[in-house]
Amino acid sequence: MASNIPPFNPTNTKIWFIQLQAIFDAKRVTSQRARYCYLVEKLPLEVVEEVTDFLENVPEERPYDTLKQAILQRTGVSNEAMLRNLFTQVELGNRTPSQLLRHMKALLGDDKMKSLWLGKLPPTTKQILAPMSEDTVTEKLADIADRIHESSWSRQVYAHQRQPD
Structure with a gap:
């Protein structure tokens, strides 16, 4: 065992x-x-x-x-230390928005991560999610944010490929 x-x-x-x-x-x-x-x-x-x-x-x-x-x-790391870590160390980086949300929830063990999580997202994503954020479950917002993230990443790759040498 x-x-x-x-x-x-x-x-x-x-x-x-x-x-x-x-x-x-x-x-x-x-x-x-x-x-x-x-x-x-x-x-x-x-x-x-x-x-x-x-x-x-x-x-x-x-x-x-x-x-x-x-x-x-x-x-265990104190809640204060985990909050400090969230504000100073945790970034979107290579994660998808939903992976970032799960990581933040795991750090604090708190379901009330929505506003902290939204603050870590790119401005365009936040603007799109803002009108629906109050009435939508956080996990659903994360799914939508993932799709926004994927489409903006695809546009960046496409724009980069189309630039002349």
Whole structure:
């Protein structure tokens, strides 16, 4: 079972725990104690050092949930740091608009990413999406933005190919 668990992800601990939960569900591991043991087995030394107090005194009730919460609090990136990262580091780059939205949601774990996400899009795309953004589900907007992105990229390639040497 432990070989199915991916290596600990210090970049986004929350997502790693989501993966872990899916593995536990698929393998029908429901015991808090068993989950706790699998978790401890996969923790890197630097995380073990952060939660040694929980490892030396295993809680009788809900050991997995208690350790998980401690790991998230002690090793996870704070929401403030993730917001700072979103505003300074995260850009559209080579992603499609919908990939950018999913990445931003994964960083914060928050469904209210619409305005932040729209702010990262090219101005033309924002202008097209603005009239529909209040009444449209974010994922639908992302699909529309992808089509806008594809068509503008295609026009850029076509314009570049048609320029005389």
